[in-house]
Amino acid sequence: MALIALAAALSVVRFYPRPGLADAIPLSTVVRDREGRLLRLALASDQRYRLWVPLEQISPQLVESVMLQEDAWFYWHPGFNPVSLVRGAWSTYGSGEARVGGSTLTMQLARLRWRLQTRDIRGKLVQIARAVQLELCYSKREILEAYLNLAPYGGNIEGVGAASLIYYRKPASELTLPESLALAVLPQAPSRRGRLAAREDDAYYIGAGLEAARARLYARWRESHPSDPAQDALLRLPLRLRSARELPYRAPHLADRVLAERAWHPQSGPELTTTLDLRLQRLLEERVRNYLRQGRSRGLRNASAMLIDTRDMGVRALVGSADYFDASIHGQVNGAAAKRSPGSTLKPFIYALALDQGVLHPQTVLRDVPSAFGPYTPENFDGRFMGPVTATEALVRSRNIPAVYVAAQLKQPSFYDFLRQAGVSRMASRDHYGLALVLGGGEVTMEELARMYAMLGNDGRLRALRWRQSDPEDDGARLLSAEAAFVTRDMLRHNPRPDAGSQSASRPLPVAWKTGTSWAFRDAWSAGLVGPYVLVVWLGNFDGASNPALIGVEAAAPLFFDIVDGLQAARVDLAEPARQWPLNLKRVEVCRASGDLPNAWCPQRGTTWFIPGKSPIRISTVHRAVIVDNATGKPVCGRFDPATMRQEVYEFWPSDLAQVFVQAGIPRRRPPAGHDCGGAQDWLGSAPSITSPFRATRYTMRLSHPEQLSLSLAATVDADVARLYWFVGNTFIGSAEAGKALAWTPDRTGQFRLTAVDDHGRSDEREIEVAVVK
Structure with missing residues (x-):
């Protein structure tokens, strides 16, 4: 009866719910690239290297070596071995010989788990009691696994998982017999045997004590394996070991990020497999380092770069700074996550929205002329004006005024709304930016910018970046049509690389790219699509210091294409990925001068992409025929007589x-007076467009000086206009020659409706408000 009660009590102890031996033990984290290559082994929270490896994933040779070295009777004792204890006590206290341990694996696990002091008899008794407790509560397999994962292996290295990874750069399942024997003897004197001696070539590490102990263990091993003499030769070979100081510390900014986000991904376990490709990471690091070495004389000291595969949105490479360990440039700051002014790198999305909203097509002619948009009067980077430019030219040449004009035409969504939808964080209010947002007045991170460029590569779908292989791939949200994304990519491919004539460009590769320069030369950008990849490059200083050399096309673009050339040289697959097709697109003939459908007199024609149902469509009116008398050379009206008359084609520019054109010294034939035949051809011309006063603007006048409020009335007019007439309501207030302004002083406050009428009867209106202040 007593035996039955004892058996029942033991069963209750064994099967009662208990915590696992691995519970509450802090573990290290292994960070790997997508091919399994080690990026970093992070310390556990107690500053130790420790990985928990299941017993079935540990080399059987290592398990057998440990048991042969530490506890050959492990499977037969109840937690302590009386024979070993007596032998150890006699050797230590009776014979006066060297101290010999009598602890079993279970006793050693008890000491490690509860941090016991076992150098005196009382401590040893506590250790034995704890060992019996472990044997009652856990199976032999669980105890053996826990010991192998907690045993000391020199310094702050614990467990065979961390030891095999640090010393041999391989998992514990792949250890050979010489490697297993070395690890098996190391826990007996980890501080002494763990001091490894370096050979002259600094490649192999082996201490004399460790080598001698391994030889003694191998002699015992040979007694158990007499039929395996081939291992003798292996044991005579030098054993390659490494130290913890040599652990890889690759892609530090990306590793920092995924480690910091571990709390969001608790299911990931002790191994984090990232989407990074170590080969591409090294390529970007090398190119950035070499480029900055050459640019140091220009004050270029820091850069960031990011490479994303649009097919799965995996981050293949991330260079957060030029040197992670350089404190003078704040190297540990991750530039890819920092908010910076994007300069003109956002302009492609303005044109993409305009394509979707029917504002333009690639060959629409825009005006690069002095312009005002309410109180905002932007200027081009070079301070000049190009006159008429196509939308494609305006984009690739980064003309500011056309971009602001296009942004002002956007409705739903506006450019501000689009950026919010695209995930740009921490944006201020719409009124805070106004149209300056177009030219980099806001701030984005490199990650946000890369996602938006990836959207162009993913047919208008905005998808989340993937940092870990376990991150799910999403379909994303559609912010642009596939047609607008395709056409925008095509427009950006017309941007020539800055070294188009150099040897490095001998193998042309279609690259859809754009540069950006922030205000006061604080940031230089280059971003674009290279086959299936998005590459973004930034140069600047983390402290915001300006540098005249920080110009996108001069500082960032060369590094961008240096990386592109490196990708080609490394034979990276840069083939265009599969895109959505067929698309609702057509090729349409247009007049090059106007970008509109050609009329009968258009001399030069081309083709452009056209989105049916969206793209603007109208007949060109720039080229018009004027009937001229052969004898006098003056315009004539009436029926055309080919015997006495001829047609001459003139360009009618606003x-x-x-x-x-006049300022640029580009000659244009002005249409002759009387060409309109009394208004018979007025339908061909364009109505005036008021440019001043500004729309939606309140003007203020002081009671003490009402005469100081004088408004400039101005409008652009067609080339056939000689004079412009101004009205307030129905009251005529004056006229001015075409291209000239008229000064007007309001005689009261309130709302006014201004009307400009040209000498052909075409008009434009604008509402303004005049208020009063003291």
Whole structure:
């Protein structure tokens, strides 16, 4: 009866719910690239290297070596071995010989788990009691696994998982017999045997004590394996060991990020497999380092770069700074996550939205002329004006005024709304930016910018970046049509690389790219699509210091294409990925001068992409035929007589563009007076467009000086206009020559409706408000 009660009590102890031996033990984290290559072994929270490896994933040779060295009777004793204890006590206290341990694996696990002091008899008794407790509560397999994962292996290295990874750069399942024997003897004197001696070539590490102890263990091993003499030769070979100081510390900014986000991904376990490709990471690091070495004389000291595979949105490479360990440039700051002014790198999305909203097509002619948008008067980077430019030219040449004009035409969504939808964080209010947002007035991170460029590569779908292989792939949200994304990519491919004539460009590769320069030369950017990849490059200083050399096309673009050339040289697959097709696109013939459908007199024609149902469509009116008398050379009206008359084609440019032509010294034949035949051809011309006063603007006048409020009335007019007439309501207030302004002083406060009428009867209106202040 007593035996039955004892058996029942033991069963209750064994099967009662208990914590696992691995519970509450802090573990290290292994960070690997997508091919399994080690990026970092992170310390556990107690500053130790410790990995928990299941027993079935540990080399059987290592398990057998440990048991042969530490506890050959492990499977037969109840937690302590009386024979070993007596032998150890006699050797230590009776014979006066060297101290010999009598602890079993279970006793050693008890000491490690409860941090016991076992150098005196009382401590040893506590250790024995704890060992019996372990044997009652856990199976032999669980105890053996726990010991192998907690045993000391020199310094702050614990467990065979961390030891095999640090010393041999391989998992515990792949250890050979010489490697297993070395690890088996190391826990007996980890501080002494763990001091490894370096050979002259600094490649192999082996201490004399460790080598001697391994030889003694191998002699015992041979007694158990007499039929395996081939291992003798292996044991005579030098054993390659490494130290913890040599652990890889690769892609530090990306590793920092995924480690910091571990709390969000608790299911990931002790191994984090990232989407990073170590081969591409090294390529970017090398190119950035070499480029900055050459640019140091220009004050270029820091850079960031990011490479994303649009097919799965995996981050293949991330260079957060030029040197992670350089404190002078704040190297540990991750530039890819920092908010910076993007300069002109956001302009492609303005044109993509305009394509979707029917504002333009790639060959639409825009005006690069002095312009005002309410109180905002942007300027081009070079301070000049090009006159008429196509939308494609305006984008690739980064003309500011056309971009602001296009942004002002956007409705739903506006550019501000689009950026919010695209995930740009921490944006201020819409009124805070106004149209300056177009030219980099806001701030984005490199990660946000890369996602938006990836959207162009993913047919208009905005998808989340993937940092870990376990991150799910999402379909994303559609922010642009596939047609607008395709056409925008095509427009960006017309941007020539800055070294187009150099040897490095001998193998042309279609690259859809754009540069950006922030205000006061604080940031230089280059971003684009290279086959299936998005590459973004930034140069600047983390402290915001400006540098005249920080110009996108001069500082960032060369590094961008240096990396592109490196990808080609490394034979990275840069083939275009599969895109959505067929698309709702057509090729349409247009007049090159106007970007509109050609009329009968258009001399030069081309083709452009056209989105049916969206792209603007109208007949060109720039080129018009004027009937001229052969004898006098003057315009004539009436029926055309080919015997006495001829047709001459003139270009009818609006007044603002005509003025730019004059300033640029580009001759244009002005249509002769009387060509309109009394208004018979007025339908061909364009109505005036008021440029001043500004729309939606309140003007203020002081009671003490009402005469100081004088408004400039100005409008652009067609080339066939000679004079412009101004009205307030129905009251005529004056006229001015085409291209000239008229000064007007309001005689009261309130709302006014201004009307500009040209000498052909075409008009434009604008509402303004005049208020009063003291």
